[in-house]
């Protein structure tokens with residue numbers, strides 16, 4: 001892969017993991033900042049810390065535990081990442097998505113991504129949940145696409161169409177799950193813009209991102225979606241709006257990672273209920 005992990009590396013990591021668990025998941029879930037509590041709901045769990053997995057990066061961000069959890073969630077066999085990797089931690093884009101390539105090698109067909117994000121759409125509120133309808137790969141547009149480098153066709157095509165990145169059927173299913181739970185009033189749908197981070201946005205940057213068409217901004221997810229689609233996975237994504245970005249100098253708010261984690265904790269119950277019902281309703 002040039003800049004990426006080799007196909008053989010991914011097979012080796014997957015073979016190691018298959019020796020550590022008897023679960024054979026078809027669904028992979030990535031937990032965003034402060035959203036790892038879903039892992040507690042997994043039954044018959046086999047937990048593998050990232051530092052025991054060959055070639056796996058280390059989780060360095062508070063709110064990301066650094067563990068793979070295999071087990072049963074709402075009757076479905078899943079693998080759940082309690083902690084993801086971010087480019088701002090110093091990992092090249094391709095490295096942040098090693099676990100997604102490994103999931104595919106393990107047999108995962110559907111990828112369920114979650115994240116914490118800042119709201120850009122003025123109609124959003126802190127605590128809302130946004131279904132990702134589309135994304136803007138800002139690093140990709142400026143030359144840091146996760147698929148940069150030599151392409152191994154065994155993973156996927158050199159040139160990837162991305163117009164259908166997020167699965168419409170799963171989005172509709174999520175909407176009906178939210179309605180069933182009485183969460184429809186806080187459910188949104190929109191475009192997630194990925195920035196490199198780790199700085200939160202200036203007012204001028206937030207205005208720019210909003211003018212670009214972003215409804216929410218974050219520092220992850222897009223590379224994972226692209227790699228998932230590169231390997232033919234079905235992708236669904238959901239953002240918890242943990243703060244509202246300042247679009248005016250009169251309302252300058254200083255977001256901190258602690259605020260992000262605090263909202264994650266506060267909204268954990270609803271998010272877990274919604275994610276669980278989506279998983280229960282999914283056909284794998």
Ligand SMILES: O=P(O)(O)O[C@@H]1C[C@H](O)[C@@H](CO)O1
Pocket residue numbers: 031032033061084086114115116117197218219220221256257260
């Ligand atoms: O992993 P996610 O995208 O949920 O994490 C967000 C983006 C930054 O890593 C961090 C900022 O608080 O939360």
